[in-house]
Structure formats: C-alpha cells, structure tokens
C-alpha cells in the first residue's frame with residue numbers, strides 16, 4: 316500500500332476525509348443559502364431566477380459542481396463505511412447505556428441524521444437539480460426555477476419533508492462543524508470557543524433560513 | 539443499605555455470558571463499590587459459588603485496574619473517579635445496579651468483569667517510549683522545558699490506562715488513551731528523537747488492535763477519571779498528519 320492510501324484508510328485519515336469534505340459542503344451551503352434567500356426579496360422570483368441562471372451557466376460554478384458532487388459522495392460513502400466499522404468494534408452491546416451522561420444525542424447520531432439528510436437530498440435533488448440540469452423544463456423556458464419552487468411547495472408533503480430535512484441538517488451541523496476542526500487538529504483554548512460559537516450560530520441560522528423558504532411559499536407569503 | 543446487583547457472569551473469553559441477579563444486604567454507605575463486591579464475593583465463596591472476577595489493585599485511584607461499567611457509565615455515575623473510589627453513598631437503598639465489563643472487540647473478556655487490556659500495552663510498545671542512551675545521566679536542569687509544556691505533558695501523563703475512554707465511546711475508540719501517551723512525550727524535549735515515528739506507529743497499532751475511529755462525541759473526556767482533555771486527540775491528529783507527510 317502506498318503511504319497515501321495507508322494514511323487515508325487509517326482511522327485518522329478517514330476522519331480527515333469526513334472533516335475536509337464536510338467543511339467544503341458547509342462552504343457550499345453558504346452559497347446555496349445566499350442565492351435562495353433572494354426569494355425573500357419577494358420580487359416574483361426575479362432576482363432569484365437571475366442568480367440561478369448565472370449559476371447554471373458560469374463555467375467556474377459548473378466545474379465546482381463536479382467537485383461538490385464528488386465531495387458529497389465521498390462524505391456519504393466514507394461516513395457509511397466508518398459507521399459500519401465503528402459499529403463492529405463493540406460486537407456485544409451494553410445492556411444499559413447512559414449516553415446522556417457524557418455526550419449529546421446528536422453527536423452520537425450522526426449516522427442517523429446523515430441518513431435522514433440523504434433521504435431528503437434524494438428528493439430535493441430530484442425536485443430541482445434534476446429538473447434544471449437534465450430536463451429542458453427550465454432551460455427550454457417552459458417555467459422558471461422560481462415557478463418550479465412555487466409548484467413543489469404548494470403541496471404540504473414536500474414542505475414537511477423539507478422542514479424535517481432542515482432540522483436534521485441543523486443537528487448534523489451542530490456536531491459536525493466544530494468536530495471538523497477538532498479532527499483537523501485545530502483545538503486551542505483561544506480559538507476553539509470561537510469555532511464552537513460560530514458553529515452553533517451557523518447550524519441554527521442556515522437551516523432556519525432554508526426551512527423558512529418552503530413554509531413561506533406554502534403559506535403564500537412569497538409569490 | 540440493601541441492593542440488587544445485576545452482574546455479567548461469563549466463564550471465559552469463548553463462553554456465552556449472561557446477567558445474574560444478587561441481593562446484597564447490609565451495605566454500608568462508606569464502603570467503596572469494590573468493598574461491596576468483596577462482601578458479595580465472600581458470601582458466594584461461603585455458599586460454594588464462584589466469586590465474581592474483577593480487576594483491582596491499588597484501590598486508591600491510581601492503577602486503573604478497576605474496570606466496571608456501572609449503570610451505563612464506566613466507573614459509575616460520579617465524575618473524575620475510578621470504581622474503587624466510588625462510594626456506596628452515591629446509591630440509594632433498594633437500588634438495582636447493573637454491572638458490566640468494558641465491552642470492546644479489542645478488550646476480550648477474561649472472566650466476568652475482568653477484561654484483557656494488553657492491547658494498550660502493545661500500543662505503548664509500538665512507540666510510546668523514549669530511547670535513553672547509556673552513560674552518565676545528564677544534569678536534568680540542562681534541558682530547559684517551558685512551564686506550560688511541562689504542565690500539559692504532566693496532565694497528559696496522568697492517564698492511568700484504565701480504558702474507561704474506550705468503554706464509554708460508542709465506537710470503542712482508544713484515541714483519548716493513545717493521544718495522551720503521544721502527547722506526554724511529544725511535548726517534552728526528551729520525546730523529540732522518536733516523534734514522527736511514534737505518532738505513525740502508535741496510530742497504526744491502535745488500528746490493528748481493532749479500536750474504532752473517533753467521532754468527537756466527547757464521551758471519553760467526560761468519563762475519564764483523570765480528566766484527560768480532548769485537546770490531546772487534536773494534538774495526536776496534528777502529530778500524525780505531520781508525521782505521515784514528513785517521514786521518509
């Protein structure tokens with residue numbers, strides 16, 4: 316085995332992969348959230364459609380999209396592999412576990428939260444990404460992306476699903492954000508409190524903004 | 539106090555284990571948890587039963603032997619103590635207490651509550667040492683060590699190798715232990731000679747032994763009787779990444 320594969324398949328290396336891909340997904344969330352928040356201008360989706368149009372045709376964005384998808388896939392596959400191998404490290408389980416005495420429930424449930432997110436993502440990507448990239452519904456001018464959103468969120472089922480997705484995202488981030496820094500070795504009495512605060516703020520704010528979108532559209536606040 | 543104990547009984551590593559209930563009467567609240575087990579064991583011996591096997595040695599919180607997973611927590615409900623320092627006043631009359639061994643693939647059960655923790659010894663022998671040259675010992679004061687580094691190394695060296703971190707971790711990860719052992723040497727001038735080789739070898743050994751990968755839940759730090767900090771795990775990560783990138 317070369318030293319690169321040896322490192323990346325070690326317990327520390329696999330964690331590093333989770334941290335680096337996780338942080339790049341966090342960076343993506345900022346962009347995604349900023350663009351979608353344009354709908355709150357309530358200008359009939361005008362600004363939002365323009366931003367979406369730019370994202371769809373900018374070469375740099377299209378190249379980053381490939382990287383993003385690769386990062387997402389690696390994060391999912393590596394996460395599932397870690398979950399499986401970690402689970403095998405205690406073949407006989409305890410009869411009584413008092414997890415709440417030493418850790419938060421969401422830090423112990425990253426696999427579950429991640430799986431919920433994955434289910435949400437499949438539906439979400441089907442709703443918007445597949446429609447805008449792989450059909451001519453939007454590029455052909457039949458509908459704008461904003462109209463597509465309005466249609467999807469007219470139905471209460473996706474709204475509920477999206478809110479649950481955002482809630483899973485919030486808890487996933489609440490642990491994942493600061494955890495990524497710890498894994499990369501960034502733990503320092505001066506900076507760690509800052510990272511933790513930033514992480515908590517981010518984990519609440521971003522999913523809150525995202526969750527507000529389907530709700531606001533469903534209730535007709537944004538048209 | 540009168541208590542009911544649900545204790546894991548297992549003949550040896552290969553046999554199936556199960557819980558057995560024992561009523562223990564007349565327990566003084568000043569007894570340690572181990573002394574309460576002594577009372578039970580004395581009775582079991584008198585009745586011709588086999589006593590519950592458990593590890594212990596110093597009974598003053600420094601050897602790290604007394605591994606018991608009590609009511610869902612290693613070393614029981616109190617923070618910063620080992621089982622031998624856990625006193626029965628932490629329980630109430632009539633309580634039912636579940637006592638299990640450390641459960642981890644890398645810590646096979648020897649008998650009942652006693653587990654084999656030699657995986658830790660093998661992690662240490664993989665690199666948790668400093669080479670000392672023969673000849674006269676040099677003057678200790680000739681090696682300047684910053685107070686903050688000395689303090690941090692000392693705090694890491696407080697690890698008694700009890701394995702509560704592994705027992706508490708949902709992944710049975712040994713990273714708190716390994717990182718404490720890496721840190722106590724990486725922070726001191728005496729540890730520099732083998733520094734890169736140490737991080738690489740100890741992490742590799744930790745993986746070989748079958749411990750899990752850390753997911754930063756912090757359960758280890760919360761349950762560690764010696765208050766070993768998660769900062770050590772971050773340091774181990776830095777040491778390891780630095781080592782694999784620079785070693786030849």
Ligand code: SF4
Pocket residue numbers: 602696697698699700701702703704714715718758761762763764765766
């Ligand atoms: S780090 Fe703490 S819990 Fe783990 S072996 Fe050392 S003293 Fe025990």
Ligand code: FES
Pocket residue numbers: 593594595596597598599600601602603604620621622623
């Ligand atoms: S018996 Fe030594 S620490 Fe408990």
